[in-house]
Structures are given as C-alpha cells and as structure tokens.
Amino acid sequence: MLKNAVLICLSLLFCTPTEASLSEKSTDNTTIELFSDGKAEYIARFAIKDGWHIYWSNPGEIGRPTTISTNNEASGLKILNQSAPQIVKAFDIIDEYVYKKSAYFHLKLQQTKDVQLTFSFVECNDVCKPQALSFNLQELPQTPKEIWENLQSTIKVELPQKLHVNSPTRQNKIQLELPPHTAVNFLPAQSGRVAEQSVQISEENNKTLISWEKDTAESEPLSQALVVTPDKSYALEIDYQYSADFSLYYILALAFLGGLILNA
Incomplete structure (x- = not known):
C-alpha cells in the first residue's frame, strides 16, 4: 500500500505539468510569462538575457519582427498594445528597433477554445536564432487577481x-x-x-x-x-x-x- 502511494505521488510530481510550466516558456536566452484574466485578455512578459535582444513588430532596416499568431482564425487575436522599442544603430548607420531585457504585450482574443498562441521572434547578439514559443490557452491557469491587477498597473506605465x-x-x-x-x-x-x-x-x-x-x-x-x-x-x-x-x-x-x- 505504501509503495503504491509513493508511486502515485512520484507520478503526479513528474508527469503532471505544473501551472508554472503552462504559463512560462523559455529558450536559452528569452523567457515568456503569459498571464490571463480568466476570460480572453492576456499579458505577455518577455525577459531577455543580458547581451541579447529581440525585435519590435517593425524591426527597422534589418532583423525580423516579433509576431504573435494562433492556430485558429476564429480566435480574433488582437494586439491591444506593446512596449516601445529601443532605437539602436547597427554598424553606426542602420536603425534597428529592438527590445532589450524586457517587453510587454497586451492581447485580447474573442475565443480561446482549442487555441494555441505562438510567439515567433529572433534573439540576437553576435548571432541570431529564430525561435517560437507556444501556449495552449485552454490549459493556461487564471492569474490570481492581485497579480493581474499589479500587471495592469505596470503596463499603464510601461506601455505607450x-x-x-x-x-x-x-x-x-x-x-x-x-x-x-x-x-x-x-x-x-x-x-x-x-x-x-x-x-x-x-x-x-x-x-x-x-x-x-x-x-x-x-x-x-x-x-x-x-x-x-x-x-x-x-x-x-x-x-x-x-x-x-x-x-x-x-x-x-x-x-x-x-x-x-x-x-x-
């Protein structure tokens, strides 16, 4: 009996995805946390490793844009707002519009059933790596009210x-x-x-x-x-x-x- 109980506990520990794994995805250099109000509104927070950057929706004269898409056209995805990029000069002559360290995206969808939300971006330092991180919105846990309200206050200040x-x-x-x-x-x-x-x-x-x-x-x-x-x-x-x-x-x-x- 004890042995079976231990096996069940181990199975739950290692096989069941945690809320953190459902709401946070990472590459080697970029982490995205996705927060939900439990309805159809989302805030994505990017954390980018020092020395690396990703691009704005218009990358400038070089680079690739950061895009957000779903697997369902009926999802009605809309980007309500996003962080303003930094303007940097590549080779002292080329304008790039980039995110360093952090960025926020405020999103809204009309429906979330069977919807997978995908963030596609290129992370760069001396080299550039195309990346894509996806979230299953049906599995995404609702963000606790206090955390959601704090995020709302943050983006009012951070976003344009x-x-x-x-x-x-x-x-x-x-x-x-x-x-x-x-x-x-x-x-x-x-x-x-x-x-x-x-x-x-x-x-x-x-x-x-x-x-x-x-x-x-x-x-x-x-x-x-x-x-x-x-x-x-x-x-x-x-x-x-x-x-x-x-x-x-x-x-x-x-x-x-x-x-x-x-x-x-």
Missing part, C-alpha cells in the same frame, strides 16, 4: 499611450500636441508602407507636424505608428479623411455639374 489621429487623404500628415522643442522619433509599425528617409518632423503653432511619403504608389496606407519622445511614447492609430480643401473642391464641382444639367 494610445492615440487616434487623422490624416488628410493622400497627404500622409498628422499633428500632435507635444511640449515645444521635444525630440521626436516617428516609427512606422508596419513595414513597407513608408518610403525611406521621407519622414519630416516640424513644429507649427505649438504643434508637432509629422509627414511622410508612401513606399510605393501601391503600398497600403500606414495605419499604425509609434511616436517616441524622451519622456513618453504614443501608439498611434491613423485614420484618413478628406481634407477641407478637397471637400470644398468636390462640392463646387458637383454644384457646377448640377448647373450644367439644369441649364441643358
């Missing part, structure tokens, strides 16, 4: 402030109210949508103006970007609308055509 801004159609221009003479970096969150060296940043009437050109005529409009200042970062959702000048021209043209029809 979200802003919705408008750009006149075909002009690719936005304006922000930032403190005067603030050093500003504008990082497109989507690769292949902004022409290299085309971003222009200026100040006018106490507002920061940012403009850019599309990478090619066929490129999709830029819809997400990051503005980084010494004190704060802003995650931009960019909408496009007709400018007042264009709208007035359109109205006048319609009125002219209407007059021609009435006089015909």
Whole structure:
C-alpha cells in the first residue's frame, strides 16, 4: 500500500505539468510569462538575457519582427498594445528597433477554445536564432487577481499611450500636441508602407507636424505608428479623411455639374 502511494505521488510530481510550466516558456536566452484574466485578455512578459535582444513588430532596416499568431482564425487575436522599442544603430548607420531585457504585450482574443498562441521572434547578439514559443490557452491557469491587477498597473506605465489621429487623404500628415522643442522619433509599425528617409518632423503653432511619403504608389496606407519622445511614447492609430480643401473642391464641382444639367 505504501509503495503504491509513493508511486502515485512520484507520478503526479513528474508527469503532471505544473501551472508554472503552462504559463512560462523559455529558450536559452528569452523567457515568456503569459498571464490571463480568466476570460480572453492576456499579458505577455518577455525577459531577455543580458547581451541579447529581440525585435519590435517593425524591426527597422534589418532583423525580423516579433509576431504573435494562433492556430485558429476564429480566435480574433488582437494586439491591444506593446512596449516601445529601443532605437539602436547597427554598424553606426542602420536603425534597428529592438527590445532589450524586457517587453510587454497586451492581447485580447474573442475565443480561446482549442487555441494555441505562438510567439515567433529572433534573439540576437553576435548571432541570431529564430525561435517560437507556444501556449495552449485552454490549459493556461487564471492569474490570481492581485497579480493581474499589479500587471495592469505596470503596463499603464510601461506601455505607450494610445492615440487616434487623422490624416488628410493622400497627404500622409498628422499633428500632435507635444511640449515645444521635444525630440521626436516617428516609427512606422508596419513595414513597407513608408518610403525611406521621407519622414519630416516640424513644429507649427505649438504643434508637432509629422509627414511622410508612401513606399510605393501601391503600398497600403500606414495605419499604425509609434511616436517616441524622451519622456513618453504614443501608439498611434491613423485614420484618413478628406481634407477641407478637397471637400470644398468636390462640392463646387458637383454644384457646377448640377448647373450644367439644369441649364441643358
């Protein structure tokens, strides 16, 4: 009887996955902890070994983006927010957008049944290693309430402030109210949508103006970007609308055509 009890205990100890193993995955240089509110909201915390880095969703001029995917299109995965990257110079001339030491991703899904969440990234120092770590969301334990609330407080401070801004159609221009003479970096969150060296940043009437050109005529409009200042970062959702000048021209043209029809 005692022998059987010991065997059962050993079996439970070594064969049953612990909550830690379900919510934490690691490579040699990167650890991801995934926290859940028990519904459909998640916070992923990356811990990256000293001397190593991974890349932002837009890696810059070299590198590979960190991506998040699921095995089920119906999961409705949405990245609500993510840490702002550091801007570093490779070989003193090439811009890279990277995460060092740590990063947070705030996620939401519409459904989690039979869903596997996969983080794909490249960890680099003198060499680069493609990696992927996956989590079974059905097996993921709910994070204790106190820990979840502390994480929510942390990401409010750590993650960029979200802003919705408008750009006149075909002009690719936005304006922000930032403190005067603030050093500003504008990082497109989507690769292949902004022409290299085309971003222009200026100040006018106490507002920061940012403009850019599309990478090619066929490129999709830029819809997400990051503005980084010494004190704060802003995650931009960019909408496009007709400018007042264009709208007035359109109205006048319609009125002219209407007059021609009435006089015909």
